[in-house]
Amino acid sequence: xxxxxxxxxxxxxxxxxxxxxxxxxxxxxxxxxxxxxxxxxxxxxxxxxxxxxxxxxxxxxxxxxxxxxxxxxxxxxxxxxxxxxxxxxxxxxxxxxxxxxxxxxxxxxxxxxxxxxxxxxxxxxxxxxxxxxxxxxxxxxxxxxxxxxxxxxxxxxxxxxxxxxxxxxxxx
Numbered sequence: 106x107x108x109x110x111x112x113x114x115x116x117x118x119x120x121x122x123x124x125x126x127x128x129x130x131x132x133x134x135x136x137x138x139x140x141x142x143x144x145x146x147x148x149x150x151x152x153x154x155x156x157x158x159x160x161x162x163x164x165x166x167x168x169x170x171x172x173x174x175x176x177x178x179x180x181x182x183x184x185x186x187x188x189x190x191x192x193x194x195x196x197x198x199x200x201x202x203x204x205x206x207x208x209x210x211x212x213x214x215x216x217x218x219x220x221x222x223x224x225x226x227x228x229x230x231x232x233x234x235x236x237x238x239x240x241x242x243x244x245x246x247x248x249x250x251x252x253x254x255x256x257x258x259x260x261x262x263x264x265x266x267x268x269x270x271x272x273x274x275x276x277x
Contacts, residue, residue, distance in 0.1 A: 108205045109174075109198055112251035113190075116259040119183050121176040121190040123275070124251045125201060131247065134169060138246035141165060147243035151256035163257065163267045166250050173254045173268070174275040187214065188221045195225040197275050199233050206237040209248050215239050 108131070109123040126134060141149055141162055149162060176193050178186040198206060208218060222237050242248050254271065257264040 106204045107201055108207060108247075109194065109201070109203050110207045110245065110247040110251045111194065112209045112248060112255045113183070113187070114255035114259040115183060118180060119178045119186045119190075120255065120258060121178070121187075121194060122173050122251045122255040122258065123176070123194055123197065123206075124171055124173045124247065124254065125203070126171070126247055128204065135246045137165065137169060138249055141249075148246070149249040149253070150242060151249075151253045159253070159257075159264075160267065162249075162253055166253060167267075167270055171250050171254075171271050172273060173251065173271050174273050175258065176275045184214075184217075187218075191218065191221045192225045192229075193275055195222065195229050195235070198235050199229060204235060206235065207245060207248065208237065208239050209252065210239040210241045 107125045107127050109125055111121055111123045114120045114122065138149070143158075149158075151159060151162075154162070174194075174197055176190045176197075178190050194206060197203075206222065218239065219237075226233060226235055240248065242252065254268045257268040258272075
């Protein structure tokens, strides 16, 4: 069973990126990712990394064969678009038989996320059971992958081809 690790990107379009990780692989993948942290860092945050480190991190992600799903919600305000994106991720989670969603913690939207996810899970299929959590990036290295892919999509240009092999469109 997989878990989905989710981050957002705000740019020309509002997007959510969910990285699917089989639960049996999580410990191994976390260990590999923690080795990417430089002395003095608690996590990898793509917006703050230098290009050489970004490229190396994306190469590691490709070699680990991560699969990420992009939910492109178009233009608009995140508070209008995010609930729809979360609904789509619940449908994706059901299709993938995921057991849990882990979102990058943003205290300003945590309560609304929890309400929307609970509602979406209840409505999508009452018999479908899935958990969800919000975690800080330094607590969960697998969130770094979603952050890296989301950043690369937003940046575009030469960055997009580096993540396209891992990327799937979420059409649900």
